[in-house]
Amino acid sequence: MMYNMDMKIGIYGGTFDPIHNGHIAIAKAVKAELGLDSLIFVVAADPPHKDISGRTPALIRLKMVELALEDEDGLSVSDIEIQRGGVSYTVETLECFTRLHPGAELYFILGADMLSSFSSWYKPDKILELAKLAAVQRRGQMADIDSLASSIMSTLGGTVIATGVCGENVSSTEVRESVRDALPISGLVPYQVELFIYKNLLYAPEELKTVKTLLEERLDESRLEHSLLTAREAVMLAYKHGLNTQKARLCGLVHDCAKLRGPALESYMKRLAFKPNKDERQNTYMIHARLGALAAESEYGITDPEILNAIKLHTLGSPDMTPFDEVIFLADKLEPSREYRRIAHIRELAYENLDAAVAAVIRNNIAYNRSRKMPVHPSTFETLNAIELRAKTDTSNE
Numbered sequence: 495m496m497y498n499m500d501m502k503i504g505i506y507g508g509t510f511d512p513i514h515n516g517h518i519a520i521a522k523a524v525k526a527e528l529g530l531d532s533l534i535f536v537v538a539a540d541p542p543h544k545d546i547s548g549r550t551p552a553l554i555r556l557k558m559v560e561l562a563l564e565d566e567d568g569l570s571v572s573d574i575e576i577q578r579g580g581v582s583y584t585v586e587t588l589e590c591f592t593r594l595h596p597g598a599e600l601y602f603i604l605g606a607d608m609l610s611s612f613s614s615w616y617k618p619d620k621i622l623e624l625a626k627l628a629a630v631q632r633r634g635q636m637a638d639i640d641s642l643a644s645s646i647m648s649t650l651g652g653t654v655i656a657t658g659v660c661g662e663n664v665s666s667t668e669v670r671e672s673v674r675d676a677l678p679i680s681g682l683v684p685y686q687v688e689l690f691i692y693k694n695l696l697y698a699p700e701e702l703k704t705v706k707t708l709l710e711e712r713l714d715e716s717r718l719e720h721s722l723l724t725a726r727e728a729v730m731l732a733y734k735h736g737l738n739t740q741k742a743r744l745c746g747l748v749h750d751c752a753k754l755r756g757p758a759l760e761s762y763m764k765r766l767a768f769k770p771n772k773d774e775r776q777n778t779y780m781i782h783a784r785l786g787a788l789a790a791e792s793e794y795g796i797t798d799p800e801i802l803n804a805i806k807l808h809t810l811g812s813p814d815m816t817p818f819d820e821v822i823f824l825a826d827k828l829e830p831s832r833e834y835r836r837i838a839h840i841r842e843l844a845y846e847n848l849d850a851a852v853a854a855v856i857r858n859n860i861a862y863n864r865s866r867k868m869p870v871h872p873s874t875f876e877t878l879n880a881i882e883l884r885a886k887t888d889t890s891n892e
């Protein structure tokens with residue numbers, strides 16, 4: 495965007511670890527209330543008031559802001575503090591923007607928590623010479639921003655606007671803790687940010703990162719991404735159906751740990767002393783399910799029978815699948831990168847009725863195989879009949 499002399503530019507500084515829906519709603523509301531021509535998120539390299547060493551690298555936080563703002567008109571992101579390096583003093587950032595856009599009117603946006611500590615920032619009087627402050631409230635932590643604004647103006651001068659904007663009660667800490675605890679974050683961050691967090695296993699416990707490192711050694715990039723997204727879908731489905739989300743996430747992540755081909759599969763089977771049965775020898779795509787359960791136990795140290803069983807059943811299913819088995823089966827078939835006819839409908843169904851969704855996936859698979867003149871494994875029909883019957887019973891009991 496071209497900047498004119500008399501433009502009003504909002505500067506929204508933050509650590510954004512990660513950016514959340516509250517930040518975006520605030521930016522839009524402040525922009526509208528103050529009639530700003532543009533609003534720039536500035537990602538801090540090293541915020542002066544927080545020790546973020548060992549946390550998410552600045553370029554990753556920047557990437558998440560870029561993803562979040564992809565479709566947002568009038569909102570953009572700057573890497574000025576990252577380029578500058580060192581401690582991200584706001585005064586230096588505002589000096590840069592003043593040089594870049596001489597004559598523009600700058601507004602620095604900040605939450606009430608930041609406003610209350612503003613007097614102790616580096617060169618606060620200089621900040622107020624360079625920009626007006628625009629303070630926003632935060633639901634659940636309401637502060638008297640009118641008094642704070644008056645007191646700053648009387649001691650330091652400048653202009654502090656107590657806007658009428660109030661951010662939702664959401665925080666980056668809540669997002670990080672929710673991911674750590676395997677709770678859904680879909681309402682907290684934009685969809686693309688959510689997928690990025692899962693694909694990169696950000697904020698996840700160390701044990702999972704160890705699992706990812708092992709998977710990286712075995713699986714190609716797209717299989718690994720599928721596994722990470724299956725973990726995401728498994729969390730969402732398990733949460734919706736009242737099941738253990740931590741177990742579902744781990745199971746989703748490792749479900750394809752033995753999905754190898756050709757010589758790599760042969761040597762993996764040999765290494766784990768796995769003997770394929772007749773069926774598996776004829777349909778080699780089936781091997782990874784039982785082999786995966788064996789690998790999960792011997793290589794990844796997973797002993798939970800519920801997880802091991804769900805890995806075993808995730809390809810073909812079985813007539814007596816438990817809800818946990820169904821969650822993993824469905825997460826594998828419905829994760830966000832999957833695309834096929836009717837997937838949107840089946841996804842919706844999966845959040846209402848697991849049996850009905852499993853039956854729909856199986857019917858879909860049968861139709862697909864038939865259309866390509868590929869055989870359908872005989873057990874599929876037995877499973878479909880049993881699950882369809884259960885789905886009908888579920889609906890008639892509602």
Ligand code: DND
Pocket residue numbers: 506507508509510511516517520536538540541542543544582583584585603604605606607608614615616617630631632633660661662663664665666
């Ligand atoms: P945070 O890490 O606190 O921001 O950083 C705030 C900004 O202040 C950064 O640009 C810092 O470099 C700058 N700062 C702080 C202290 C000293 C100095 C500079 C100095 O130069 O000496 P977050 O990523 O956590 O959040 C971004 C902003 O959004 C913050 O102002 C926060 O208060 C606000 N916010 C909300 N406001 C209302 N409702 C919510 C909010 N969530 C975040 N739900």
